[in-house]
Amino acid sequence: MAFGNLSAVRSRAVRGPPLPKDAAMSRPVRVAIVGAGPAGVYAADALLKSEVAADPGVSIDILERLPAPFGLIRYGVAPDHPRIKGIVTALHQVLDKPQVRFFGNVDYPGDLALEELHRFYDAVVFATGAVADRDLGIPGIDLDGSYGAADFVSWYDGHPDVPRSWPLEAEKVAVLGVGNVALDVARILAKTADELLPTEIPANVYDGLAANRAVEIHVFGRRGPAQAKFSPMELRELDHSPTIEVVVDPEDIDYDEGSIATRRGNKQADMVASTLENWAIRDIGDRPHRIHLHFFESPVEVLGEDGRVVGLRTERTALDGTGDTTGTGIFRDWDVQAVYRAVGYRSDELPKLPFDAMTATVPHEAGRVLEAGAHLPSTYVTGWVKRGPVGLIGHTKGDANETVACLVADHRAGLLRPAGSPAEDAVVAFLEERGVDYTTWEGWQQLDAHERALGEREGRERIKVVPRDEMLRASGSSLTARPEIDPAQ
Template sequence: MRAPRVAIIGAGPAGIYAADILTKEHESATVDIFDRLPAPYGLVRYGVAPDHPRIKEIVKALRRVLSGDRIRFIGNVDYGTDVDLERLQQHYDAVIFSTGASSDRPLEIPGIDLPGSYGAADFVSWYDGHPDAPRDWPLTAKSVAVIGAGNVALDVARMLAKPADEQLTTEIPDNVYQGLSLNEATDVHVFARRGPAQLKFTPMEFRELSHSPSVDVIVEPEGFEIDEAGQAAISASKSTKLVVNTLLKYLDTEPTGAPHRIHIHLCQAPVEVLGEDAVTGLRTERTEFVGDGNVRGTGETIDWDVQAVYRAVGYYSSPLQNLPFDDARGVVPNEAGRVLDQSGEPIAATYVTGWIKRGPVGLIGHTKSDASETIRCLLEDLPSLVAPAVDDEDALLRHLLDSGVDVTLWDDWERLDAQEIALGAGAGRERVKIVSREDMIAAGRAHAEQVAS
C-alpha cells in the first residue's frame, strides 16, 4: 500500500485537524498544508478578538500538529493564483480544501451600502492585524449600531466600547492601538431580531462583556420576551440557560455611570440603514413571537440615531477556482466531505472540511468532527485513487520558488513568531503582531537557498 501524499488548502484549525487525523490514522501519509498568508492558524490568529487570549490557547495544540515530521506548512501561496487544482492533482493523491469563511454574509436592506456601514468581518480583520486589511479604520461615530446576536457581534461591540489603553495587554499592533485611541464611540447598540432564548452568545463571552470598568452593559426591557419554545430551549440547554441568566443580571443591574455603554436590544429587526451620503441612523421593526421560536414583524418601527452600522449576521465563504459552489449556502457542494460536481457525482480525490464544507456555524472545536468525517471518506477512497504523476515531494515547492512566489515554511514562521514575541516582551506583552505581508516575510526569511539546493 503506497504512502499517500495529501495537499490541504487552508492552514486554519479545520485544515490542521484534518492533517493531524490523517497522519494518525495512516502511519505513512504525508501532508502539505498551503495557506495564502505567510503565517498559519487562520481564524485563531485573524478571527479571535485580541482580548480573548484564553481562546488563543488552542494555538499550542495546533502548533504541536504542524511541527510533526510528516506535516509541512507552505505559506504565502494563493490557491487560484500561484497554484491550481490541476497542478495539485499532479503532485498529490488527494486535495482537501479547508479555506473557511472570511467574508460577511450580505444583509439585504436599503442603505446597507452607505458610507459608515461596515461588515463585521472587515472590522475584525483590521483589529486583528490581517495583512490584507486597511491600516486605518474610521472611528468617528459617537453612537454605533451592531446588528447580530452571536459572538462576533459581542466582539465588535466590546472592541468599540473598551478604551484603547485596556487593549495594551493584548497583541494588537501599533496601528490598531492608534486607531482605537481615536475612537469616539460612547454608546454601542446591539440589535437581536429575536428574544433572550434565541441569542447565540456563548455564556463566558457574554459575561465578559461587562469586565471592563469603563463599560456599562444595559439590557433594554422592551422585547424581553420568552415564549413556550424559548422556555423549552432554556430547559433543554445549559448554555442557553446561562445566557438568559446573565441577561437577567444585566437587566437588574443599575448603570455605574461608566463613560461607555453597550445596549442590548431584543426583538428588533433591522429594516433600513438611514442616510443619503452617509449613515445617519438605523430603522428597526419590533418583532413578536409566532409560537415556535420564530418571529414576525409588527409594523412598529423605531429610528435610532447612530452614525455607523456594523452587520454581524454571519460569515460567508468565497468560491474556489475550478470547484462548484452553492451561492445560497456559501459552501462547496459535498457529501460527507467528498466534493460533488453539478450532477451530484463525487469529484475524484477532492474533499472539503470546516466552514467551506458545512457553513460558518459552531465553535472552533466543532471542526474536529468535520475533519474526522472527511478523512474517513478519503481513507475509504484511497485504494481507488490514482497515484500522482509527479513522484518528487519537493517538485511543487521548487516550482513555486522558481515562479517567484515568496513561499514561507515552518522555520520561517518560527522566526516570525519569535520576532513577534520579542516585540511583545519589549512592551511587557506576550506578543505584538507584525502586520504587513512584506514585514512578515522579511522576519522569517532565509530558507529559499536551502530548498532550491
C-alpha cells in the first residue's frame, strides 16, 4: 500500500541497505528525539551545531504523540501571549533543516517502544516534558469544582485530547499558586471572551468563555511578595485589560531579612515586589472583574457541601527571617465556588525507563539515563522530564547543550549502541507496516496554512484546529485521505 507522505519523508532519507555495525562510524549518527516541544527542538539544534554534525554527520527524527509540533508553546502558553509564541519562529528554523524529520501522531511506547527505537537509532533522547498537574495534598482537593491548572490550560489552548467544554459557572474562584501559570489561569478567567477573540482560540473555547460567570478571582500564595515566582512582564500584563481590576492588600506587603536579601540579589524579584507595592497603595477602580493577589495565605482545605466546592480555608502565615514562613494558627474561610491549583507540573512515567516518583523525573547524570546507578546505553533525557518543571522556556537550552555534549562524547568514545537498521527509510517502513497514521513536517505546514486560512476569513491571524481527526486530515497524514479542506468548514 502506498501512503500519502512517504515521498515527502523519503525526500530527506538516505537510501540503500542497512550498514553493518562496524560501519557505524562511517555513516551519519542516527538520533531519535521523543517530544517536539522546545526541549526536543533545542536538543536537535544542539546536535546540528555539534562536532558530530560535521563528522560523520547527524540524522535526526523528532517523534511527537500529537499531530502538530511545538508542545508547550502550542498547548501550554496562554493565547493572549503572542510574544512568547514567537519562539515558534526559532523552533521552525530548526525543524526546517534537511537533517531533521518530524513524525507527528506517533506515540511512545504504543507505536515505537524503547527496544524498537534502539533498532532504528544509535541514540534516543527523551524530551517529553511535564503535562500533568502536581498533587496538592489537602482535604477537599478532589471535590467537584476543584481543578488542575494544566487541565484548564489544555482546554483553552485547544488540546485535541481533552473535553471540548469546561464548567465555568462559579462567580468567585480561587487560584492556588504564585507563578506564571497561576497568572494565566486568573487572567483567562477574568477576561471577557471578546477580549480573547482576536487570538487563535477555537470556537468551542470562545463559546465557553462567553458563558463564564467569574467576576472575582482570588490568587493565593503562602509566602510574601519577594518570594512570588511571577515574571515581571507577565505580572504587569495582568493590569492591561480594561475589564480587570488588580487588587493587592497593603497588609500583604511585608519583608524580612531573607526577603530583602532576595530583592537585592535578584532583579526580577525586586521588580515584581515593586509592582505589587505600587498596586497596594493605589485607589481601587471600578472595572467589572477583579483579581485579588493574596500573600501569606496558605491553603489548608477546600470546603465542600454535597460533594461540591463551596469555599477555601487558608491559614495566615508570617515570615521567619529567612524568607520562609510559619503558620500563625489564624484561619480564614473564603467564599468561592471553584478552586484551581497551579502548584506546578508533573512529568508522566515513561515505560521501560527508570523513574523517580518523588521528583517525577528520570534519574540521570548530566542527561545520561541512569538505571540501578549505571548508564542506560544510548539513552538520554532533556528538559522538564530531566530536571523538573522549573524555569522559563529558554532555560531548556542549557539542558539540551549538556545532554547533547554527553551524547557526542559517548559517540566519540564508541559507547553508543549502533542501530540494527540504521537506514532512514527503515523506520518509515516500520511505521507504515504497523499502520501508524503519522504526520510530517510538510504536513504541519499544510495544517498551519489551513489554520491561517480559517483565521483570515474572520480577520484573525489563526484559528486553531482542535479535533485530532481534523488535524490529521488537514495535515495529509499517512493514512488519512487528503481532500481539499474548505476553510469555511
